[in-house]
Amino acid sequence: MTASTMSDPSALGLDEALARQGEAHTRVDVDEPARQLVLFRLGGQRFALPGSAVREILDGQQSVYFVPGLPDDIEGVIHLRGAIESVITLERLLDLPAPPAGAGMLLLVDAAGIRTGVRIEALEDVCEVSESALKPPEALNDTLAPFVTALLHRDAREAIALLDADALLTAFQAGQG
Amino acid sequence: MAHVSLVVFEAGQHRFALEANRVRRLSSTPSHTRTAHLARLLHLEESAPASRWLTLVDGAGAWELGVTGSAELIDWPAPALYPLPTLVRASVHPALVGIAFERQGVACWLLAAERLTP
Numbered sequence: 001m002t003a004s005t006m007s008d009p010s011a012l013g014l015d016e017a018l019a020r021q022g023e024a025h026t027r028v029d030v031d032e033p034a035r036q037l038v039l040f041r042l043g044g045q046r047f048a049l050p051g052s053a054v055r056e057i058l059d060g061q062q063s064v065y066f067v068p069g070l071p072d073d074i075e076g077v078i079h080l081r082g083a084i085e086s087v088i089t090l091e092r093l094l095d096l097p098a099p100p101a102g103a104g105m106l107l108l109v110d111a112a113g114i115r116t117g118v119r120i121e122a123l124e125d126v127c128e129v130s131e132s133a134l135k136p137p138e139a140l141n142d143t144l145a146p147f148v149t150a151l152l153h154r155d156a157r158e159a160i161a162l163l164d165a166d167a168l169l170t171a172f173q174a175g176q177g
Numbered sequence: 178m179a180h181v182s183l184v185v186f187e188a189g190q191h192r193f194a195l196e197a198n199r200v201r202r203l204s205s206t207p208s209h210t211r212t213a214h215l216a217r218l219l220h221l222e223e224s225a226p227a228s229r230w231l232t233l234v235d236g237a238g239a240w241e242l243g244v245t246g247s248a249e250l251i252d253w254p255a256p257a258l259y260p261l262p263t264l265v266r267a268s269v270h271p272a273l274v275g276i277a278f279e280r281q282g283v284a285c286w287l288l289a290a291e292r293l294t295p
Contacts, residue, residue: 067261114264
């Protein structure tokens with residue numbers, strides 16, 4: 001190593017570099033709280049639900065039985081291992097384009113005192129994100145604002161809106177009354 | 178195995194069942210003045226004219242429920258009768274209380290006779 005390199009203020013010794021790197025990893029992995037999220041698409045937009053509210057992810061091939069007299073945003077019921085669960089769509093509540101019938105997948109969501117299947121367009125990921133990656137929602141329209149608790153900027157695409165499962169299902173039930 | 182005796186029939190392209198001990202009589206022509214077609218009570222799409230009339234009793238006396246197709250008496254295993262989820266119960270006719278699955282997964286909707294009225 002030359003004298004000029006030694007005097008470079010950005011140059012580090014190997015031990016110091018490794019120590020810094022280890023410290024950085026310690027901050028991310030241990031100190032910072034993380035949340036599990038289920039990321040999905042609905043009506044062409046990106047959303048997430050807390051993993052704690054999603055009991056199960058089901059493929060879209062599940063037989064849905066149409067119940068006579070149901071409103072449009074309750075698809076019907078599914079028979080899931082000896083239990084009957086409702087299947088709903090959230091597009092009307094969130095003012096999103098109506099989904100093609102029976103397309104996509106189902107999330108079995110437990111919130112607001114009920115359990116129901118929620119039809120989604122596509123599953124994107126199930127992942128853990130640090131709390132600091134969740135930013136306060138800004139510039140949301142009046143329809144989405146009551147249901148979005150944070151925005152996640154995960155990549156160069158549009159932000160992912162983290163939904164409040166309790167608020168969603170409470171509003172959905174109120175809309176059925 | 179515990180079972181429930183059900184009278185199973187059709188209306189508006191769907192299969193339905195009532196508890197057999199709620200059905201007093203089954204006939205091909207109505208004989209009471211108080212009658213109603215099940216498809217109309219449940220606001221179903223247009224249904225064929227009633228071909229069977231089930232005599233039920235409510236607080237005002239006997240009345241007849243019109244259904245289509247044949248009416249069968251079936252002893253259904255109790256564990257195979259499922260209540261509808263809360264969200265669905267809140268959105269449909271109050272007489273629609275459960276579901277059972279016939280052969281090949283055909284849904285049969287369970288009706289509470291006491292919640293039907295002409």
